[in-house]
Amino acid sequence: MTTEAQTLFRPSAEKRRILLVEDEFINQEILKAYLEDRYDILVAPDGASALEMLFVEYETISLILLDLNLPDIHGLELLRRIKADSRSSQLPVIVMTADSEAEVVSLTLGAIDFIPKPYPQPDVVLARIQRTIELSEDRDTLRLTERDHLTGLYNREFFFRYAIQLDSHHKDYPTDAIVLDVNHFHTINERYGKHYGDELLRRLALLILSLLEREGGIACRSKADTFLVYSPHRTDYEELLERLSARLDADENNKGHVRIRMGVYTDVDKTLDVERRFDRAKLAADTVKDSAVKAIGLYDKSLQEAELYSEQLIEDFSAAIREEQFVVYYQPKFDVRADKPVLHSAEALVRWKHPELGMVSPGAFIPLFEKNGLIQTVDQYVWAKAAAQIRDWRERFGITLPVSVNVSRVDLFDPLLKERLGAILEENGLGSEDLLLEITESAYTEDSKQLIEAVSVLRAAGFRIEMDDFGSGYSSLSMLSTLPIDILKLDIQFIRGAFCEGRKDIRLLEAMIRLAGAFKLPVVAEGVETSEQVAVLGALGCDFIQGYYFSRPVPPEEFEKFFCS
Ligand code: C2E
Ligand code: CA
Ligand code: CA
Numbered sequence: 001m002t003t004e005a006q007t008l009f010r011p012s013a014e015k016r017r018i019l020l021v022e023d024e025f026i027n028q029e030i031l032k033a034y035l036e037d038r039y040d041i042l043v044a045p046d047g048a049s050a051l052e053m054l055f056v057e058y059e060t061i062s063l064i065l066l067d068l069n070l071p072d073i074h075g076l077e078l079l080r081r082i083k084a085d086s087r088s089s090q091l092p093v094i095v096m097t098a099d100s101e102a103e104v105v106s107l108t109l110g111a112i113d114f115i116p117k118p119y120p121q122p123d124v125v126l127a128r129i130q131r132t133i134e135l136s137e138d139r140d141t142l143r144l145t146e147r148d149h150l151t152g153l154y155n156r157e158f159f160f161r162y163a164i165q166l167d168s169h170h171k172d173y174p175t176d177a178i179v180l181d182v183n184h185f186h187t188i189n190e191r192y193g194k195h196y197g198d199e200l201l202r203r204l205a206l207l208i209l210s211l212l213e214r215e216g217g218i219a220c221r222s223k224a225d226t227f228l229v230y231s232p233h234r235t236d237y238e239e240l241l242e243r244l245s246a247r248l249d250a251d252e253n254n255k256g257h258v259r260i261r262m263g264v265y266t267d268v269d270k271t272l273d274v275e276r277r278f279d280r281a282k283l284a285a286d287t288v289k290d291s292a293v294k295a296i297g298l299y300d301k302s303l304q305e306a307e308l309y310s311e312q313l314i315e316d317f318s319a320a321i322r323e324e325q326f327v328v329y330y331q332p333k334f335d336v337r338a339d340k341p342v343l344h345s346a347e348a349l350v351r352w353k354h355p356e357l358g359m360v361s362p363g364a365f366i367p368l369f370e371k372n373g374l375i376q377t378v379d380q381y382v383w384a385k386a387a388a389q390i391r392d393w394r395e396r397f398g399i400t401l402p403v404s405v406n407v408s409r410v411d412l413f414d415p416l417l418k419e420r421l422g423a424i425l426e427e428n429g430l431g432s433e434d435l436l437l438e439i440t441e442s443a444y445t446e447d448s449k450q451l452i453e454a455v456s457v458l459r460a461a462g463f464r465i466e467m468d469d470f471g472s473g474y475s476s477l478s479m480l481s482t483l484p485i486d487i488l489k490l491d492i493q494f495i496r497g498a499f500c501e502g503r504k505d506i507r508l509l510e511a512m513i514r515l516a517g518a519f520k521l522p523v524v525a526e527g528v529e530t531s532e533q534v535a536v537l538g539a540l541g542c543d544f545i546q547g548y549y550f551s552r553p554v555p556p557e558e559f560e561k562f563f564c565s
Pocket of ligand 2: 347406438468
């Protein structure tokens with residue numbers, strides 16, 4: 001690239017654009033003569049055309065030169081409108097007037113400087129204009145780094161900084177932490193397009209801002225459709241949310257009812273980290289995530305207890321590993337392709353025999369440990385136990401029963417995963433066909449590329465992959481042909497839906513099994529509890545069945561009864 005091209009490419013080398021609002025031809029010509037060498041001049045001869053140009057060109061205009069005597073509206077009224085519109089409110093306005101009294105009013109309306117009439121020397125006018133543009137651009141740079149581009153609210157980082165500042169000035173002032181989310185925002189985006197989604201977020205941001213204007217406080221967009229608000233304590237959140245929703249719905253651009261979900265942690269404990277306070281509000285918001293009737297979740301005693309419980313589990317974790325408090329249960333999977341079901345394999349499921357809390361089910365700790373990464377340790381522990389168990393059964397019963405183990409999404413990011421599994425197999429004299437890997441469907445749809453790659457590596461090493469919880473996430477049936485999987489495990493909710501009153505999903509179930517067959521993927525149904533379900537699934541062509549009908553997950557000693565029958 002030539003140096004000339006380099007300087008031209010920089011924004012600072014471009015001619016700035018000035019909107020000159022002036023009706024008198026002679027004045028237009030004088031200013032053009034002064035400025036045209038350095039600036040690109042747009043001329044608006046009256047208020048109406050000024051507004052029209054402004055709302056189309058606001059992104060390219062650096063400064064407005066405004067004459068107060070216009071043929072249609074008064075210049076001061078025009079100034080007020082410019083400052084009231086979010087598109088133009090940040091643009092610097094220099095007022096040109098012969099009336100020194102108008103200067104004060106212009107200032108209060110947001111003008112930044114004056115040029116008296118008749119005009120002073122060209123270099124004076126030029127210097128004022130140049131300085132104003134520079135100042136305003138410096139301020140914009142600062143504004144952009146602390147603001148979210150889409151909505152103009154603070155970004156997350158600055159929001160937390162300002163929250164801390166607010167606290168330091170108002171230590172004893174009761175304050176609330178609020179999280180706002182748009183329900184099913186991704187479906188809104190899909191249905192009406194990203195442009196509409198963005199517009200909706202912008203409107204919501206404006207409503208939040210108008211609220212803060214009245215009540216005080218600060219707000220940010222923390223990600224996608226999540227907004228955080230830190231504001232003085234109040235108790236009328238129900239009414240507040242109702243008003244907010246009504247105003248969103250009333251907007252002329254609105255294409256359908258928008259549901260806002262809100263989580264509130266009231267009168268925050270200011271000894272906690274700011275971010276932690278918003279974690280609590282988020283926790284509260286999540287409690288109403290799937291509710292059709294409740295839109296506001298409050299952080300309360302029960303949530304605090306749940307938090308403390310989680311903290312205790314994390315605290316007790318290393319002792320649990322050391323003292324082998326985690327135990328592995330096994331649940332059989334039966335092959336139902338022939339008339340009589342035959343034992344085919346088992347799934348290893350972990351439990352925590354906690355010395356004080358008793359038997360803790362995985363539902364209470366797996367999601368928690370998935371968040372903080374401790375799951376890797378649990379999983380590796382379970383894999384090793386399961387492999388040792390296969391060997392033990394082989395030695396004692398002469399049967400090599402394949403066992404499926406659960407592999408978390410987090411495990412898939414471990415670059416040594418294949419080696420770890422390999423070492424466990426080798427230690428127990430097993431092959432990769434003996435340990436099946438269950439990977440939940442959602443792992444395939446989030447960060448899919450990297451994860452699919454990781455799964456392919458395992459599959460190439462000979463492991464068979466079961467896609468767990470199929471139907472719970474967003475993967476489509478058509479993806480099945482391209483994903484690295486060997487077995488499809490239908491989500492427990494599917495069986496529930498297919499056999500509930502009205503059997504609303506039975507056709508879906510049928511279609512899935514048929515399609516899996518077309519892709520030559522064997523199907524496992526889990527959560528099967530009755531003989532009727534077994535019969536129907538068998539007739540639909542389901543290959544394997546796991547569920548309370550055959551057995552709950554049981555300790556290994558109890559599992560051994562299946563070898564003797
Ligand atoms: P999952 O992998 O989908 O496991 C199936 C769950 O359904 C098990 O719950 C099992 O006990 C339960 N289940 C099986 N048959 C029936 C039935 O007929 N009716 C009903 N109502 N439930 C049935 P569990 O053992 O509580 O495990 C819950 C989840 O915890 C598992 O879901 C899995 O996601 C996770 N998990 C369990 N063990 C491990 C592990 O070692 N590592 C990892 N990463 N996750 C695990
Ligand atoms: Ca599983
Ligand atoms: Ca499952």
